[in-house]
Structure formats: structure tokens, C-alpha cells
Amino acid sequence: MSASLDNRPSLTTRDGVGSPSAAIAVLASCGLLVSLVQTMVVPLLPRFPRLMSVSPSTAAWLVTATLVSGAVSAPVFGRLGDMYGKRRMLLISIGLITMGSVLGAIAPNIVVLLLGRALQGVSFGVVALGISLMRDILPTERVGSAVGLMSASVGAGGAVGLTVAGAVSQWADWRWLFAGAAIIALLQLVLVSRLVTESHLRSGGRFDGVGAVGVGAILICFLMGISKGSEWGWTSPTVISLFVGAAVLFTLWVGWELRASGPIIDLRVSVRPTVLRSNLATVLIGFSMFATFVLAPQILQAPVRTGYGFGLSLITSGLALLPLGGCMVAFSSTSAWISRVYGPRLTLVLGTALMAVGNIGFALLPGSVWIIVAVATVGAIGSALAYSALPLIIMYAVPETETAAANSLNTLMRQLGNSTCTAIAIAVTSALTINVGGESLPSGTAYGIVFTIAAAAAAGALVIGLLTPTADAAQGMGKRAA
The missing domain is CATH 4.10.860 (DNA Excision Repair, Uvrb; Chain A)
Known part of the structure; x- marks a missing residue:
């Protein structure tokens, strides 16, 4: 085992009095902010060409700009966090998200709105910084459950974000989405500064x-x-x-x-078998998980005449998928218990198996909303288990002074999986269409193909999990738990 969680400073705030529970709650809630920022414009994309008087391809940059800026900023802020303080970089990241949200709320044109979305993209590194900070400042026995909760909060926030965005798109001005994100980010900024202490670990060196x-x-x-x-x-x-x-x-x-x-990224550490395989698994898991977030709402909203859709409204489809977020949070403690007792590799294997089952269920295009919700929930539970295990596996395989950079790279791998899923889903659903009332819509076969690929991706991650050498990490966790 390359690193240990022992002999770390105990949690204290700047005035010497601290609460691990408060720190966990604040850091985990950052995941909700991140997922809200990432999903908030998705339901509104078809409306932005009209709202901002731009072409659909230009409006699509509201997603692309966030993706690109996040991909660039994640490893940079991760390395800076290891060098100068993870809490400091976390505060700077949340501050930039606040600025981006304010710009989005007041944007007079598409250029300013895109700038705001680019600043919001800094959120991609927030979860990695938060998880690494947990390792440094929390009591050893609470790290696993805290990491699981923060990982689950990202998925939960995605489900909540889609629902909220759908409601706003139907009943209010879209600018309220950005205003709400700004208020939440500002609140996070205050809470992190007041209730979370800085890590004393530094890697030093030059940027x-x-x-x-x-x-x-x-x-x-x-x-x-x-x-x-x-x-x-x-x-x-x-x-x-x-x-x-x-x-x-x-x-x-x-x-x-x-x-x-x-x-900026220590390749010698990144190519270690445990780290390399974990990152490869993360790409596949990101692909598998994102298929549900991208396509499930479309299936629920598709007209009944398609043969697979249910004709639900935007907000109703969001409410139908809301249990996914609750299940992810609820199972975060279960994932921590499995990792503590049996090792994070087993948690990863169980999670990817459930994700494969959930995607296979979607590929069969169930004829009931309740079955749709059930298979989506199975996949969501799997995602909660898998994503809570990956940071633990990585943290036990890298030096303590490189955890933020390593977790930022892992976050980047998840976004790579998400991006690949989006690209393939668009390509397949655009190529295989049917005509419904004069409107061209994706065919049921298209959705079946994408979910089959997503199931195969989860199965691939399962195989990687079985091959990942984490025996030392599991043994170390067992000793600490005892």
C-alpha cells in the first residue's frame, strides 16, 4: 500500500473547535451544487435558440463550454490543491462558480452566457478536491462513509437538477436557474469557509x-x-x-x-495498475451511468404512438426519476460498510453488476413507467456503489500529497465517459428514426442499441474491477476499522 490514512491531523476549524459531521455535510453538499450546474441547462437546450436568437449549434455550446473548461480546470486545480491547499482551491473554485452563475443570470447575449457557463465548468474539480480534503482532515473511520456520501450526492443532484430545470422551464424565466445556482454557490462558499478546515499536507514544488x-x-x-x-x-x-x-x-x-x-499529472503514479485500471473503469462507468440521465427522460416524454414512449410532461418525467437521487444517497452508507469490511474492490464489482442489469432492463424498453423507474433505480444504486469505491481505491494507491491531482484526473475520466456516451447516443438516435405524426423521432431500436452498449460498458468495468489489485487496500481498511 502506497499511502496510509493514519497519523493525520485531527479535524479542527480555525478557532480550534470542529465537527466532523458538519464538515462531511458541507463537503458532500458540494456534490449537489456540481451536478446542478452540470444539468441545469439540459432541459432548456431546445428553447435557447429562440430565447437568445442563435442557431441550435451555437446553443449547444452551453453544454460544450462547460465540458471543455471543466476538463481543463480539473487537473489544474487538483495539482494546485496538492501544492497550496485543497480547501483554498475549493473556495476559489466555488467563487468562480458563483461568478459564472451571476453572469448567466444577467447575461444580455449568448457571449456573456457562454462565459458564465465556462466559469461554471470549474465545478468539475470541486468533488475531487472535496474527497481529497476528506481524506486529510477527517477521522480515519469516517473517511469511507464521507466519500460515499459525496460521490452519491453528485448523482442525486443530477436527478434533482433535471427536475428543477424542468419545472423552471415550464413555469418561470430561465434566468432563475442561474440566480438559484448563484445563491447556492454563495451559501456553499460561506459554509466551507466557516466549517471546513484546511489540510496541512502539501506537495510543494513549482507549478x-x-x-x-x-x-x-x-x-x-x-x-x-x-x-x-x-x-x-x-x-x-x-x-x-x-x-x-x-x-x-x-x-x-x-x-x-x-x-x-x-x-501537473504524475504519469508514473497514474500508470500504476490500481490507478490505471480504476481510471479505465471510471470512463466505462461514466458512460454507463450517463445513458440513463440522457435517455430515460426522452423515453418517458416520447409520444405513446412511438410504441415505447409514455407521453409524460417535462416536469412529470423529472419527478418520476427523482427516486434515483434518494436511492443513491441512501446507499452511500451501505457502500461505505461494504468497502470497510470487504474492501472497495467488492463494492466496485457489485456496483458495476447492478449498472449492467439496469441498462439491460432499459434496452428491453419496458412497457410500464413503474418498471422504467425500477430499472433506473437499480442502475442508480449501482452507480452509488461504484462511484463511492473508486476514490477509495485511488487514494490508497497514491501518496497523500497527490490525492487531489489523482482524484481530479479520475473526475476527468468520468466526464470523458459522459461525453462519449452523449456523442454515441446522439449519433445512434439521429441515425435510427421513425416518423410520428410528421415528426422524426428516435426509434425504439436506437434506444435499445445505446442501452446495450451502456450495459457492455458496465460489464467491462466489472471485469476491470475483478482484475484490480486492491488486496492491500482492503486489508489496510480492515485494520483501521478494527
């Missing part, structure tokens, strides 16, 4: 500016290709150039990082 620019350029090229491939054409010169550019830049960046004294 790798070249490495940061390099990883940013790679991610921009790759994620732009993934997110816009279906719109621009997968074989178009622009998309091919983006992928080739990403490959060339990646080769040059690897050479630089291996020579750098303080790399």
Missing part, C-alpha cells in the same frame, strides 16, 4: 505551467471532437484534425511530463 497548457490543449481537441463529431461529421476534416492534434499533443506532453520535476 508545471507547460504541462497545464498541454493537458488543456489535448482535452480541448479531444473533447471538441467527441462533443461535436455528430454535428460536424465524424469524417470531416475538422473533426479528424482535432483527433490527430490531440494524439500529437499527447505524445509531446507525455515526454514533457516524464522529464518535469513537478508534473
Whole structure:
């Protein structure tokens, strides 16, 4: 085992009096903010071309801008957190989210709105910083349950965010979404500053500016290709150039990082079997989980005449999927217990198995709303188990001074899985359509194919979990729990 959670400073606030429960609650609630920011514009995307007088492709940048800025900022803030303090970088990140939300609420045009969404993208690194901070400041016996709760809060917030966004899109001005996000972010800023202490662990060294620019350029090229491939054409010169550019830049960046004294991402640590396999599993899990968030609302809202839809309204479909978030939070304590007693690898295996079952259930296109909710809940429970296990596996495999950077990279892998799922879902549902009342809609076969791929991704993550060497981590957790 490369690192230990023992011999860490006890939790205290700046005035010397602290509460682990308060810190856990505050940090876990950051996950709700993150998922709200990420999902808040999804139900409104079809309306933004009219609201902002722009083309649909330009409006789609409201998602792309957040994705790209988040992918770049996550590893950067993770490394800065290890160097200068995780709580400090967490506060800066939440401050930028607040600024972005305010800009979105008052945006007079699409340019300012896109800038606000880009600033909100900094939220991608918040969960990684929060989880790493938990490791440093919480009593050892509470780390597992705290990490599980924060991981679950991201999924729970996604379910809540879609429901709230749907309600706002029907009954209020869209700017209230951004105003609400700004108020929540400001509250988080106050709570973190008052109730969460700073970690005393520092990696030191100099910031790798070249490495940061390099990883940013790679991610921009790759994620732009993934997110816009279906719109621009997968074989178009622009998309091919983006992928080739990403490959060339990646080769040059690897050479630089291996020579750098303080790399933005320590590749020698990242290629350790446990870390590498965990990150590969995260990409597959991100793909598998996001299929439900992207496609389940569409199935519930599709007209009954399609043969698979239920004709629900935007808000009703959101309410139908709301139990997913509650189940993810409820099972966070179960995941922590399994990881503490049997090791996080078993938690990962159980979670990915449930995710595979849930996606297979969706692929069969059930004819009942209640069955839809049931299979979605099974998948959500699996996601809660899997995502709570991954940070624990990684934290036991890297030095304490690199946990924020390692968890930020893992967060990036999840977004990569989400982006790939979105791209494939768009490509398949656009290619396989049916005509319903003069309107072209995705066919049931299209949804079945995407969910089958998602089930295969979960199965792949399950296999990786079985091959992940976490015996030492599990043994160490058992000793600490005793």
C-alpha cells in the first residue's frame, strides 16, 4: 500500500473547535451544487435558440463550454490543491462558480452566457478536491462513509437538477436557474469557509505551467471532437484534425511530463495498475451511468404512438426519476460498510453488476413507467456503489500529497465517459428514426442499441474491477476499522 490514512491531523476549524459531521455535510453538499450546474441547462437546450436568437449549434455550446473548461480546470486545480491547499482551491473554485452563475443570470447575449457557463465548468474539480480534503482532515473511520456520501450526492443532484430545470422551464424565466445556482454557490462558499478546515499536507514544488497548457490543449481537441463529431461529421476534416492534434499533443506532453520535476499529472503514479485500471473503469462507468440521465427522460416524454414512449410532461418525467437521487444517497452508507469490511474492490464489482442489469432492463424498453423507474433505480444504486469505491481505491494507491491531482484526473475520466456516451447516443438516435405524426423521432431500436452498449460498458468495468489489485487496500481498511 502506497499511502496510509493514519497519523493525520485531527479535524479542527480555525478557532480550534470542529465537527466532523458538519464538515462531511458541507463537503458532500458540494456534490449537489456540481451536478446542478452540470444539468441545469439540459432541459432548456431546445428553447435557447429562440430565447437568445442563435442557431441550435451555437446553443449547444452551453453544454460544450462547460465540458471543455471543466476538463481543463480539473487537473489544474487538483495539482494546485496538492501544492497550496485543497480547501483554498475549493473556495476559489466555488467563487468562480458563483461568478459564472451571476453572469448567466444577467447575461444580455449568448457571449456573456457562454462565459458564465465556462466559469461554471470549474465545478468539475470541486468533488475531487472535496474527497481529497476528506481524506486529510477527517477521522480515519469516517473517511469511507464521507466519500460515499459525496460521490452519491453528485448523482442525486443530477436527478434533482433535471427536475428543477424542468419545472423552471415550464413555469418561470430561465434566468432563475442561474440566480438559484448563484445563491447556492454563495451559501456553499460561506459554509466551507466557516466549517471546513484546511489540510496541512502539501506537495510543494513549482507549478508545471507547460504541462497545464498541454493537458488543456489535448482535452480541448479531444473533447471538441467527441462533443461535436455528430454535428460536424465524424469524417470531416475538422473533426479528424482535432483527433490527430490531440494524439500529437499527447505524445509531446507525455515526454514533457516524464522529464518535469513537478508534473501537473504524475504519469508514473497514474500508470500504476490500481490507478490505471480504476481510471479505465471510471470512463466505462461514466458512460454507463450517463445513458440513463440522457435517455430515460426522452423515453418517458416520447409520444405513446412511438410504441415505447409514455407521453409524460417535462416536469412529470423529472419527478418520476427523482427516486434515483434518494436511492443513491441512501446507499452511500451501505457502500461505505461494504468497502470497510470487504474492501472497495467488492463494492466496485457489485456496483458495476447492478449498472449492467439496469441498462439491460432499459434496452428491453419496458412497457410500464413503474418498471422504467425500477430499472433506473437499480442502475442508480449501482452507480452509488461504484462511484463511492473508486476514490477509495485511488487514494490508497497514491501518496497523500497527490490525492487531489489523482482524484481530479479520475473526475476527468468520468466526464470523458459522459461525453462519449452523449456523442454515441446522439449519433445512434439521429441515425435510427421513425416518423410520428410528421415528426422524426428516435426509434425504439436506437434506444435499445445505446442501452446495450451502456450495459457492455458496465460489464467491462466489472471485469476491470475483478482484475484490480486492491488486496492491500482492503486489508489496510480492515485494520483501521478494527
